[in-house]
Amino acid sequence: MDNLQEVLRSSFDDLDLIIEGGESNRPGMARAAQFLDDVKSLPKSILVAGTHGNLLTLLLKLLDDSHGLRTIDGDDQS
Template sequence: MKNIYLVRHCKASGQAADAPLTEIGIAQAKQLVHFFSDKNIDSIISSPFERAHQTIHPLSAQLGIEITLDDRLMERVLIGEDHPDWYEMLRQTFDDLDLCYEGGESSRTAMARAISVVDEILSSRAQNTVIVSHGNLISLLLKHFDKRMGFKEWEALSNPDVYHLSFDNHSPSVKRIWTESSL
């Protein structure tokens, strides 16, 4: 059986690629070390965004496992420029996976790049992998495995958040394992 732990980054100072974690986010990242202490993690893959790899760096350092940065785990670009109706636009992309706004990528395209990372993990020797990414991309990845995942579930994600995907014969079980009491 293979286990993949999808981690949404800890609290960050913004949405830019170089936005670091806040003081609260740094404390949360340290708490993730304890959270994963009994999971036998043997592989860590992260979005190259600062807030993502800062989230998992304490665990990486504790375990002596190098973080593999992977551009396929970057947050999904909804639209090429800031838009006042981005929230409603995002909601629509959960209903129409092929909807693509100018300068952005469709849900289906973003989902495919995230799934390619999972497929590589499933064919690797790693047994217990942590993937660190961003809310929209993680929700799309989860939607691939559980069609019930949608806009409301994206809204309910926390920073951080952790989902456990356990694969037995490439058929996953999906479970949210992070709660505020996990802190």
């Protein structure tokens, strides 16, 4: 995809944007929220989880709406 950065930026501006062959960011955020709820119900112990940058950024966005494409790019300066 030649315009990946532009498409990613659009997907964070419009959480319901669906890219052909994929899904919008909103269902990803819902899965991230469910993951947090599931983790909170576990007994206190050490947990290791892995994910890709986009889903991690959506998880962070749930906690702090200022996160978005700049978080993925490593440009989180305000």
